[in-house]
Amino acid sequence: MPEPVTPVTFPPAFLWGAATSAYQIEGAVREDGRTPSIWDTFSHTPGRTAGGEHGDIAVDHYHRYRDDVAMMADLGLTAYRFSVSWSRVQPTGRGPAVQVGLDFYRRLVDELLAVGIKPALTLYHWDLPQELEDAGGWPERDTAYRFAEYAQIVGEALGDRVEQWITLNEPWCSAFLGYGSGVHAPGRTDAGASLRAAHHLNLAHGLATSALRSAIPARNSIAVSLNSSVVRPASQSPADLAAARKIDDLANGVFHGPMLHGSYPQSLFEATRSITDWSYVLDNDLTLIHQPLDALGLNYYTPTLVEAAASASAGPRADGHGASAHSPWPGADDVAFLQTPGERTEMGWTIDPTGLYDLITRYTREAPGLPLYVTENGAAYDDKPDPEGRVHDPERIAYLHGHLSAVRRAIADGADVRGYYLWSLMDNFEWAYGYEKRFGAVYVDYATLARTPKSSARWYGEAARTGVLPTVSEA
Numbered sequence: 001m002p003e004p005v006t007p008v009t010f011p012p013a014f015l016w017g018a019a020t021s022a023y024q025i026e027g028a029v030r031e032d033g034r035t036p037s038i039w040d041t042f043s044h045t046p047g048r049t050a051g052g053e054h055g056d057i058a059v060d061h062y063h064r065y066r067d068d069v070a071m072m073a074d075l076g077l078t079a080y081r082f083s084v085s086w087s088r089v090q091p092t093g094r095g096p097a098v099q100v101g102l103d104f105y106r107r108l109v110d111e112l113l114a115v116g117i118k119p120a121l122t123l124y125h126w127d128l129p130q131e132l133e134d135a136g137g138w139p140e141r142d143t144a145y146r147f148a149e150y151a152q153i154v155g156e157a158l159g160d161r162v163e164q165w166i167t168l169n170e171p172w173c174s175a176f177l178g179y180g181s182g183v184h185a186p187g188r189t190d191a192g193a194s195l196r197a198a199h200h201l202n203l204a205h206g207l208a209t210s211a212l213r214s215a216i217p218a219r220n221s222i223a224v225s226l227n228s229s230v231v232r233p234a235s236q237s238p239a240d241l242a243a244a245r246k247i248d249d250l251a252n253g254v255f256h257g258p259m260l261h262g263s264y265p266q267s268l269f270e271a272t273r274s275i276t277d278w279s280y281v282l283d284n285d286l287t288l289i290h291q292p293l294d295a296l297g298l299n300y301y302t303p304t305l306v307e308a309a310a311s312a313s314a315g316p317r318a319d320g321h322g323a324s325a326h327s328p329w330p331g332a333d334d335v336a337f338l339q340t341p342g343e344r345t346e347m348g349w350t351i352d353p354t355g356l357y358d359l360i361t362r363y364t365r366e367a368p369g370l371p372l373y374v375t376e377n378g379a380a381y382d383d384k385p386d387p388e389g390r391v392h393d394p395e396r397i398a399y400l401h402g403h404l405s406a407v408r409r410a411i412a413d414g415a416d417v418r419g420y421y422l423w424s425l426m427d428n429f430e431w432a433y434g435y436e437k438r439f440g441a442v443y444v445d446y447a448t449l450a451r452t453p454k455s456s457a458r459w460y461g462e463a464a465r466t467g468v469l470p471t472v473s474e475a
């Protein structure tokens, strides 16, 4: 990215956040009544994660949250997005809440509020209580009702102090990586089940939104975080355009259709007819799912480039996920995924800030008047401390500068983006990749669990304090 000639300045109320999720950072998996989630089971199953790594200790945030909040304050962050571990609150996924489990989040939120950091609470970031998976998991309708009950409990406990609520994080990953390609927990490979899961995640979002409306004060905001893909056709040929439309339905329309517009795309039904009959979409479901929202969260890392394929290709995705025999794209055997040209991060994901601009402007058209937040954006690099123990990550600074500039450009063009959450606050358990992929703005030494802000954290903190992006070389 060339240095802009004029300073990149953000609106005064813009939120400068960082994001994490419970299983990726907390550890303490057997403490205070917590029971296993599908990610505990999955990561302890041989062959599922790199090196058999798991979140048993993770970065021990459960015990270090006070220091972590102090560190965020020291950096200058104004917002923090975290998730609640469902099985800390309801160990069997149903029934009364465990108060000590809720107390952890009360203490965390109080620490944040005391230093002026706005909490954004995600109810579900992929860690379904194992008992609910044993009862069928997301392909079963009952899981959606259980989720609404859990939302009600957390809403009643924390609604007085948390203003920003997010129902689900990236339901695409839960449905299609969890039940389709099987690279995420629970590791099932059943295309039909992945579509059933998608529908019940939609239903869970709608029911939880209604439950939250009655549980939390009206001034609070309810949103969902989608990993809406930016799907690009390799050419303007009718076949490539059709391929892009198909993947757009399976990545975006399958969730935002029901959530934002109250309907599934007709083309999605048609493309998946041989896999599922959609009979589990009951009469009133779309009304239940289509609840008014106060904001929309967009998670963005890299665009998706597709073309029409002559024959079946369930090959690895260009973003490095899904390198398994099973495709996370049901009914899309006639689509091929290409590597987007350009420089890539350690995940193999192409760096493309224009994609973020395109995503924001698309949802500005798609959901007029709905405030937007970038609820995740960031990059993994092979960070290492220098002999003095400092961690320099100019690549991450360049990534953040490029993407924040794209956000600013979208705002200038009329988009209502209210904040940005960098993924991630600190290095953590990167799911099937284990601890090797470092997304943090803060470096974690896994031998000692010591935290060291990387130069990107200082750079970002300066942006947060001034509302202006420091130049890349100021780091």
Ligand code: PNW
Pocket (backbone or CB within 6 Å): 021, 024, 169, 170, 173, 227, 299, 319, 321, 322, 376, 423, 430, 431, 439
């Ligand atoms: C997101 N894909 O995961 C998650 O919300 C985070 O928990 C995660 O650490 C972060 O992004 C980095 O990976 C994704 O296959 C996982 O497209 C997979 C995909 C996208 C996002």
